[in-house]
Amino acid sequence: MKTLRILLTFSTALHLxxxxxxxxxxxxxxxxxxxxxxxxIPNAVSEPDIFGDSFTDINYRLxxxxxxSPGNRLSVGTTLRARQYRHSQGLESISAGLAMxxxxxxxxxxxxxxxxISFELARYEFSEAIRDAWLASLDMNMSKRISPxxxxxxxxxxxxxxxxTRSELQFRPDFTAxxxxxxxxxxxxxxxxxxxxxxxxxxxxRFRDGDIDASSRxxxxxxxxxxxxxxxxxxxxxxxxxxxxxxxxxxxxxWAVAVTDNSSIGIGYQRSIADAGRGIEYxxxxxxxxxxxxx
Amino acid sequence: MHLKTTAFAxxxxxxxxxxxxxxxxxxxxxxxxxxxxxxxxANAVVEVISPEVSLPLGLALTGMMDQVxxxxxxxxxLVVQNSLVQFPNxxxxxxxxxxxxxxxxxxxxxxxxxxxxxxxxxxxxxxxxGCNIHDWMVGYIxxxxxxxxxxxxxxxxxxxxxxxxxxxxxxxxxxxxxNRDQATEYTVIVPESGTLxxxxxxxxxxxxxxRRAPVSGRxxx
Numbered sequence: 061m062k063t064l065r066i067l068l069t070f071s072t073a074l075h076l077x078x079x080x081x082x083x084x085x086x087x088x089x090x091x092x093x094x095x096x097x098x099x100x101i102p103n104a105v106s107e108p109d110i111f112g113d114s115f116t117d118i119n120y121r122l123x124x125x126x127x128x129s130p131g132n133r134l135s136v137g138t139t140l141r142a143r144q145y146r147h148s149q150g151l152e153s154i155s156a157g158l159a160m161x162x163x164x165x166x167x168x169x170x171x172x173x174x175x176x177i178s179f180e181l182a183r184y185e186f187s188e189a190i191r192d193a194w195l196a197s198l199d200m201n202m203s204k205r206i207s208p209x210x211x212x213x214x215x216x217x218x219x220x221x222x223x224x225t226r227s228e229l230q231f232r233p234d235f236t237a238x239x240x241x242x243x244x245x246x247x248x249x250x251x252x253x254x255x256x257x258x259x260x261x262x263x264x265x266r267f268r269d270g271d272i273d274a275s276s277r278x279x280x281x282x283x284x285x286x287x288x289x290x291x292x293x294x295x296x297x298x299x300x301x302x303x304x305x306x307x308x309x310x311x312x313x314x315w316a317v318a319v320t321d322n323s324s325i326g327i328g329y330q331r332s333i334a335d336a337g338r339g340i341e342y343x344x345x346x347x348x349x350x351x352x353x354x355x
Numbered sequence: 356m357h358l359k360t361t362a363f364a365x366x367x368x369x370x371x372x373x374x375x376x377x378x379x380x381x382x383x384x385x386x387x388x389x390x391x392x393x394x395x396x397a398n399a400v401v402e403v404i405s406p407e408v409s410l411p412l413g414l415a416l417t418g419m420m421d422q423v424x425x426x427x428x429x430x431x432x433l434v435v436q437n438s439l440v441q442f443p444n445x446x447x448x449x450x451x452x453x454x455x456x457x458x459x460x461x462x463x464x465x466x467x468x469x470x471x472x473x474x475x476x477x478x479x480x481x482x483x484x485g486c487n488i489h490d491w492m493v494g495y496i497x498x499x500x501x502x503x504x505x506x507x508x509x510x511x512x513x514x515x516x517x518x519x520x521x522x523x524x525x526x527x528x529x530x531x532x533x534n535r536d537q538a539t540e541y542t543v544i545v546p547e548s549g550t551l552x553x554x555x556x557x558x559x560x561x562x563x564x565x566r567r568a569p570v571s572g573r574x575x576x
Contacts, residue, residue: 085448090571094571127449129465130462130487165487169485169487170485170490254566256562256563260570262570316568318568323569324571352569354569
């Protein structure tokens with residue numbers, strides 16, 4: 061919790077400094093509240109290890125935008141996130157992060173392509189410390205508006221999650237316990253369509269290649285592809301957490317209805333199918349209802 | 356009844372009614388715009404295109420389109436050709452106003468307050484205005500060839516006053532009118548006295564501006 065407090069203090073100071081600035085910077089903040097159901101919380105490959113749960117997320121993001129020159133904008137921001145599960149114990153989390161982003165528009169007007177690069181460093185802390193980690197993410201994307209209705213976005217995301225290896229949770233002597241040290245790369249595409257009533261339909265695809273944790277009871281076929289293993293004190297139930305390398309395909313559809321110019325409600329569905337090789341596959345579905353307020 | 360109506364390539368525009376209402380004020384033309392559900396249409400333009408008339412002496416050739424709460428106020432401004440238009444920024448953030456319409460191409464990069472130079476609109480037509488930072492901001496400058504032009508109010512009413520008696524040809528415009536590439540023109544006979552009233556039903560395209568409302572996880576920029 062100490063690192064989280066330091067991060068919070070630093071981000072608060074950063075924003076106070078930004079607000080006091082005489083530069084005509086623009087502040088953008090958004091609060092979102094969502095309720096989701098995930099049908100495979102542990103990323104398990106088979107019954108009876110698979111179970112689902114619902115959870116509530118509260119996310120807050122505050123950004124200060126500095127328009128450096130025509131078409132170029134720099135932003136610094138803070139992210140705060142909290143998650144509470146309905147049944148599962150040990151997975152509740154809070155996080156705080158600092159983000160920086162640079163955006164360049166190649167041309168003039170809404171139809172000129174925009175290139176964005178952003179970096180975020182966030183600290184995640186869980187009710188059970190096994191998953192506590194720093195998460196560094198580098199996101200690069202390009203968006204091109206095709207018409208007032210259609211917007212295409214292509215993205216590349218690199219994530220590096222750095223968690224403390226807790227040797228006291230080592231499960232087998234021939235494997236390290238560093239399950240939550242993970243690296244991944246994700247390629248994504250999204251197509252947004254605005255309906256006449258300003259509701260927004262989004263169709264997304266993501267291909268993720270990299271490390272992921274999956275938990276099961278001992279004896280799982282996950283052992284065949286595991287890179288690290290640890291007792292999963294977060295999930296409990298005598299589960300063991302495996303670090304595996306998998307390639308996953310995710311498909312999503314979202315519908316966001318504008319309530320006002322600064323708020324919207326939405327629902328979303330995502331299906332992911334992961335393949336870790338050697339016959340290890342798992343999938344999960346996620347549904348979400350969300351309210352977003354910008355102020 | 357002294358009214359002739361000519362609609363060029365705009366069969367969906369219907370003249371609903373015309374009335375000659377005796378009045379002490381001579382030579383007025385009042386056009387009331389409604390959509391197909393009977394709701395009044397604001398920000399529609401009526402412009403006399405014939406006969407050609409000279410501009411009155413002392414007519415101020417100026418205009419102003421403000422920006423408040425990240426929107427163009429109006430968002431339609433009607434000015435006479437060769438007007439200088441100011442684009443003050445009443446927000447406490449930068450705006451970057453531009454137009455790449457054939458009627459007028461210009462750019463007012465990154466400014467606040469009232470520091471931007473006025474823009475000369477020396478060609479008749481319509482210029483679509485945007486902000487390069489806030490994509491949902493859109494405005495229209497209608498540049499008329501004559502001072503005999505009017506913009507409809509929230510009741511859908513556009514009134515041309517001080518018309519001499521005689522035959523006038525006028526055109527109408529709205530940013531969302533269907534078949535917008537083709538001018539829609541009407542001919543009327545304005546009486547020596549009284550107000551000539553017309554009701555026009557316009558079929559409009561849906562309002563398909565870029566969405567402003569937030570989407571979770573995105574910055575909307």
